[in-house]
Amino acid sequence: MTTRDDQPARIPATQLRIMPLHAVTEVYGEAGLQRRLAVESDRLAPPHRRTLADAAAWATQVHAGQHRTREPYINHPLRVTLRILCHYRVTDPDVLIAALLHDTVEDQPSAVAGIAEHGPPPIEQALAAIASRFNRRVAGLVAAVTTPACPPGTDRIAHYLDHLRPALDDPWARVIKLSDFTDNGVGIIHSAGPLVTRSARKYDPAVPVLRDFLDRADTPLDADVKDHIRSQLDLARHRFTAILAA
Incomplete structure (x- = not known):
């Protein structure tokens, strides 16, 4: 860079x-x-x-x-x-x-x-x-x-989602994962090449899962921070949709 x-x-x-x-x-x-x-x-x-x-x-x-x-x-x-x-x-x-x-x-x-x-x-x-x-x-x-290595023959998106849910059970791990996802998802427009489409396919179905955990009462973030993250998840979803429709 x-x-x-x-x-x-x-x-x-x-x-x-x-x-x-x-x-x-x-x-x-x-x-x-x-x-x-x-x-x-x-x-x-x-x-x-x-x-x-x-x-x-x-x-x-x-x-x-x-x-x-x-x-x-x-x-x-x-x-x-x-x-x-x-x-x-x-x-x-x-x-x-x-x-x-x-x-x-x-x-x-x-x-x-x-x-x-x-x-x-x-x-x-x-x-x-x-x-x-x-x-x-x-x-x-x-x-x-x-995320553990994806076993041969396993669908990579299903493997990612299957691990995502238990990872989000820990409220503080949830905070890390939300920031990680924001960087990968909202930041997808800063990437180029075939990885962009693969990433959009992988991350798009994770948005409702993340939103559900974000909304839980035990997520240790202030209300205005949660609102900010919701807007970031919406933006990521918008970008995934545009990439996958191209």
């Missing part, structure tokens, strides 16, 4: 705070998102700020070399975390750390576990490494939002 300013540290914090997350991505790339997270982490107590910075550095290391069509993969968990912190107004450090790490066990379990790649994915070892580095709650949240 093209970066127009390779020194985002020069951007005034007040300006960076008001930029949409995908605008930060387009203009300043990964460095801008990392800088935005450092700026926004002033909402946390200093010890939690340091732990979040450690999690961001580790997630960046684990996802090194991975890409999502037009950008480094780490941009996605950075936006997911920033959305939870800035737009959902959640300052629970465990939730933020789990958001940064939410795809690590699914995509890079060997790197998380610190072992050479061989045999079946070391999912349990990776979760144990997260629990050891942070705590069991963080590991549990990451486990909840980790």
